[in-house]
Amino acid sequence: MKEKVVLAYSGGLDTSVILKWLEVEKGYDVIAVCVDVGQKEEYSDIWKKALKTGAKKAYIVDVKEEFVKNYLYKGIKAGAIYEDDYLLGTSFARPLIAKKLVEIAKIEGASAIAHGATGKGNDQVRFEAGIKALSPELKIIAPWREWNLKSREDCIEYAKENNISLTVTKKNIYSRDENLWHISHEGGNLEDPWNIHSEDVYKWCVSPEKGQDEVEEISLTFESGLPIKINGISYSPVDLIYKLNEIGSKHGVGIIDIVENRLVGMKSRGVYETPGGTIIYEAHKSLEKLVLDRQTLSFKKQVSQKYADLVYDGLWFSPLKEAIDSFIDSTQENVTGEVKLKLYKGKCTSIATKSMYSLYSEEYVTFGEDEVYNQKDAEGFINLFTLPLKIKAILNNNLNENKTNEIEFDNMYMYDSETLVDFIKEDLDEKMFSKSKAAI
Structure with missing residues (x-):
């Protein structure tokens, strides 16, 4: 009896070629698994193509709701952004896909799991870290690290030789x-960072320049750090993201073109479209500023960066990431309220916020007269706050008391009241001269 291998299958070029290679070159019975995390695909075509290409079975697993609730929601609450730009779209999905591959491998009695990640990318680490964390006894097969095919052009030729239907071309x-x-979009002419990407690469968004000519204002309501309503209307978790994608994409919101540092040590360049996520992150950040105190907000920013690194590096199931989740959850208890945003020509800007947990007090910050804050108290606060500076200055003065103080300036001018009088007189004389010249 042949051994079984579960293949992470999308129906695209790479995984279609890998399926045939596993069957022909490795002698496995292949179980193709397509995990639906919201990609726009014709799933009936995918499983049919998998069986036609040589798979013994094909699974289509719809995990969109689990993806939002157990993965994206955690990232939203954390405010995790990799290297200040990337909203971790691929990174969030990989541990969930790995989890489903492991589950089906156990159902099918498979001895191995195969994936189509290359030996140069991050996904190989993400898939394999997830598999090892959940089922370390399973063998992992990564064809890009084994076979003789060196490029996607080689894969196209292999597919043609084995009568595998294609949608991708060399162009x-x-x-x-x-x-x-x-x-996300990578490869092709994007591999040269000096090439300006063409708007033809976009699949979801219009270019910012071609966004709607009218400003659109929307409101987003949060409960305990999670978005639940758009313009006062409740949506399911999945539908809310789809709706925000629809709203943001027509304004060209959420397009980035970045060079990022891969975990394996090289830089890569990619174009990403994340319209709904960009809107959510902007609103969430604005609401946190309203309800979190200064120390918590500052520390959470540091934690968010670490969280983003862990997710990017494939360490979703690590003890540290799980521990950070507990801290993040505690910070989100009062992140409840409503945010108004303005969308226009690629920009998403928060313009108003409100919350029952707001720490903002108009009584205290008003420039008008108030009865809750004694401005004289500030003097004592400043004296204590600056005490280390004062002590340091006294020490320096004592150490330098026998030295000549010579202060040098590149440009220094000194004026007194007599100088001002002379200036006014010269100005009046000049004006009188100008009038006399005009009269002549």
């Missing part, structure tokens, strides 16, 4: 990853 050779949170 349309971008590597894309899509889920309900984002779509």
Whole structure:
């Protein structure tokens, strides 16, 4: 009896070629698994193609709701952004896909799991870290690290030789990853960072310059750090993200073109479209500023960066990430309220916030007269706050008391009241001279 291998299958070029390679070159019975995290696909075509290509079975697993509730929601609450730009669309999906591959491998009695990540990318780490954390006894097969095919062009030739139907061509050779949170574009002419990307690469958004000519204002309501309403209307978790993608994409919101540092040590360049996620993150950040105290907000920013690194590096199931989740959850208890945002020509800007847990007090910050704050108290506060500076200055003065103080300035001018009188007189004389000249 042949051994079984579970293949993470999308129906695209790479995984279709891998399926045939596992069957022919490795002698496995292949179980193709397509995990639906919101990518826009014809799933009936995918499982049919998998069986036609040689798979013994094909699974289509719809995990969109689990993806939002157990993965995206955690990232939203954390405010996790990798290297200040990337909203981790691919990174959030990979541990969930790994989890489903492991579950089906156990159902099918498979001895191995295969994936189509290359030996140069981050996804190989993400898939394999997830598999090892959940089921370390399973063998992992990564064809890109084993076979003799060196490029996507080679894969196209292999597919033709084995009668595998294709949608990709050598002219349309971008590597894309899509889920309900984002779509990414890599490869092709994007591999040279000096090439300006063409708007033809976009699949979701219009270019910012071609966004709607009218400003659109929307409101987003949060409860305990999570978005629940758009313009006062409740949506399910999945539908809310789809709706925000629809709203943001027509304004060109959420497009980034970045060079990022891969975990494996090289830089890569990609174009990402994350319209709904960009809106959510902007609103969430604005609401946190209203309800979190200064120390918590400052420390959470540091934690968010670490969280983003852990997710990017594939360490979703690590003890540290789980511990940070507990801290994040505690900070989100009062992140409840409503945010108004303005969308226009690629920009998403928070313009108003309100919350029953707001720490903002108009009584205290008003420039008008108030009865709750004694401005004289500030003097004592400043004296204590600056005491280390004062002590340091006294020490320096004592150490330097026998030295000549010579102060040098590049440019220094000194004026007194007599100088001002002379200036006014010169100005009047000049004006009188000008009038006399005009009269002549």
